[in-house]
Amino acid sequence: MTAPRTWLITGVSRGLGRALAEAALARGDTVVGTTRSGTADLAPGSGILHILPFELADAGAVASMVARAFSLAGHIDVLVNNAGYTLLGALEDASDAEVERLFSVNVFAPLRVIRAALPRLRAQGRGHIVNITSVQGRDPSAGVGVYAASKSAMDALTQALALEIEPLGLRATAVAPGGLRTEFLSDRSVDRSSGSSVAAYPSVGAALDRFRTVSGQQAGDPHRAAAAIIAIVDAKEPPRRLLLGSDAIDRARRSVEDAEAERARWETLSRSTDVPEAGDA
Template sequence: MSKVWFITGAARGMGAEIAKAALAAGNQVVATGRRVDVVTKALGTSENLFVTELDITREGQVKNAMEAAINRFGRIDVLVNNAAYGHLGVFEETSLDEVRAQYDTNVFGTMAVTQAVIPFMRKQRSGRIINISSAAGLKGVFGGSIYNSSKFAVEGFSQSIAEELAPFGVYVTVVSPGFFRTDFLDLSSVKYSKAGISDYSEALAEFRDFHDNRNHTQVGDPAKLAYVVLQLVQVEKPPVSFVAGTDAVDWAKSVVNQKKEQLDEWHALSISTDGTW
């Protein structure tokens, strides 16, 4: 049975691949992006495709895009919150305006689109919400204080609304990919804080080289991830948290092991806070 998909950030990368896969499977797709012409160039045209402008940081556009989607196809069965970007760099060198901009897109934009679609899905008593996070949302690292923390927020947000919406037949899955071969590490997508503090310069240069050297050589295939997302949407009881990619799986395992080691090491002190009353 075909479904109606609403996808943010569909002009390129994972969003475009998910839209292509959903269309190829016979679904109807609402593909959104800041520029309609760029999305159309990436996806072409068809009766099952509706392209509409959407900057997820603008609440008025969110409402208009959602209403336009409902008017066109009558319902929304699958929401894919994909629109995002990465702001990398040392926290001390990052302005609060840069922090707000990162959260406006990755967190508040994702929340705005999700909040707009929930009433329709709750009324239908069915729906799937796929929030594209990142393995970066599982562990903080040097240079990732802003981006990683925004994805931590997406992880926590997704897990929480999953419990709120499941009684209504609406299931939430947060997908945490590792490094995938998209434009994410291009300067057209990723942003860096302006370097200026010498104490960080050497470590920051190594951090940036690490990412620059992986640009367009990442192991993950976004087209394969798109078909994984299609499978997750069809599963009767989908996972709330899904990790994608061998590097992301290894990363997630290391996080779990580190947590366990710290819990074991500090167990006595941790439980010493219980009252005796």
């Protein structure tokens, strides 16, 4: 068992964020958790719990939330950008407002939180930033393209962040779950595109049926996912990317294999765009 840690976790009202907060508190850690209301029915157990109000779509709320979290806890060992949601429907049907809101919550808010936290983490000389992405960011499905794009953006951002902060003693990991048995695919959590072209897209209709069927039946256990996140935070050499769940492993592997096969098939054309060196035919 390691020494008690301090966490800042967004979205501890339910789902993975709540499971992670519970697991950290059970270890005797300090958790600063955020919820939209600023309240949560979480018991601190042997840990210390602070709840701060935070609506991720409110760009102006980030700086004060992060400042307050650091002042309440004294320092933050682990920042977990967890809160997020999905937008279901055909890409054609997503309005500007729907896309902008999803990117505000899933990308711009965590990026703002990271930017606000970094000067303090640099001053501490330690800290681990964990961004909850998704296997959808590595292997996108029809019917969920805007969400997949947001998670892919967070994956790339996390990899670049890791390169920037590792020399300073800080860490960053993109954690990409497969399906987790939370309310994520329920009507309480999902947004649906407002357009009406879904009947024109059989692939989208099939995907939406699949999401409906899988809701509540996902293979991933949020409590086990929380334990896995704690394991990488405990690790001496944590990964920059971590998949969670057998479904995530299978999809990510297939996606890499497909990408490699396509790369090989088109390699000659891909290489043909270099400026010819003197002497080349």
